Amino acid sequence: MVPDAPERPKQDCQPFLRWAGSKRRLLPILQTFWTKKHKRYVEPFAGSACLFFALKPPKAILGDLNPELIATYLEVKHRIGGVLEELKKLPPADREEYGRLRRTDPKSMSTAERAARFIYLNRYCFNGIYRTNLQGQFNVPYSGVRCGGFPGDDVFKRCSRRLQRVRFMRGDFERVLGEAKPGDLVYMDPPFAVKERRVFRQYHPNTFTSEDIERLRRWMEILDGRGINFVVSYAESAEANILKRGYDYKTVSVRRNIAGFATHRTVSNEVVIFNS
Ligand SMILES: C[S@@+](CC[C@H](N)C(=O)[O-])C[C@H]1O[C@@H](n2cnc3c(N)ncnc32)[C@H](O)[C@@H]1O
Secondary structure (H helix, E strand, C coil): CCCECCCCCCCCCCCCCCCCCCCHHHHHHHHHHCCCCCCEEEECCCCCCHHHHHHCCCCEEEEECCHHHHHHHHHHHHCHHHHHHHHHHCCCCCHHHHHHHHHCCHHHCCHHHHHHHHHHHHHHEHHHCCCECCCCCECCCECCHHHCCCCCHHHHHHHHHHHCCEEEEECCHHHHHCCCCCCEEEEECCCCCECCCCCCCCCECCECEHHHHHHHHHHHHHHHHCCCEEEEEEECCHHHHHHHCCCEEEEEEEEEEHHHCCCCEEEEEEEEEECC
16 A cells, blocks of 8 residues: 655745755655754755755755756855845746746856846746756746745745755766765655666756666665665656665655646655665
């Protein structure tokens, strides 16, 4: 019997970003893996980092391959006042403003404007998806205002305080995992893999492949061999079977809104894999 994940877990520190593939509904289960023996939290596929914000660990490393995401976290960590000022300068959400910001080259902006741009596009894009074209330009369509406005200033400020304990790393997950040591809890929530071979050995947040699943599997074994606790969450699939081989796991059924519409619901199974 597969237990149901509760519909909406209560959280006193919600993330300030929306994120496709975020595991908010698995939080009640994921939170149980953080115990007194853990000194530091490590998340190499951070996205909106919903488990980090729920756990409030004393120290953490958050990593991600998405450079705009990491730049935004750093700005929220170090200069939250400037980010909030820039967000307030932006007109209310509409298709034109969204298009204008989407077309603007983030490199032409100040660091605070760039973070505000990222937060704005994240809030009003379709389904919290981050996707770029081959030139690295964000190309997710406008979703309209039904996703609500920005979180309140209090949410941003609380997140900023929590981020003071975080070291950020931009890049591939292997770099972050190389930093892990006994006493850490490593949570890995990779993107769903696509069936294609990487032509160039260059990693990209848009494409996680079967080769990446194999790399991840090797790292699970390395972490286990070094006595480091890990938890991996993944949709039930052939790839999940590769990841769970030889490790403990729980299968949890999660209700999801198809394509972001609350009226279209489906139930999917997620596996939570862990060593002990
Ligand atoms: C499913 S999301 C993680 C969601 C996250 N658990 C949350 O709470 O929102 C996967 C993340 O992995 C990142 N990513 C993709 N490929 C990566 C790689 N090779 N190394 C590190 N991060 C990667 C993506 O940019 C994305 O933010």
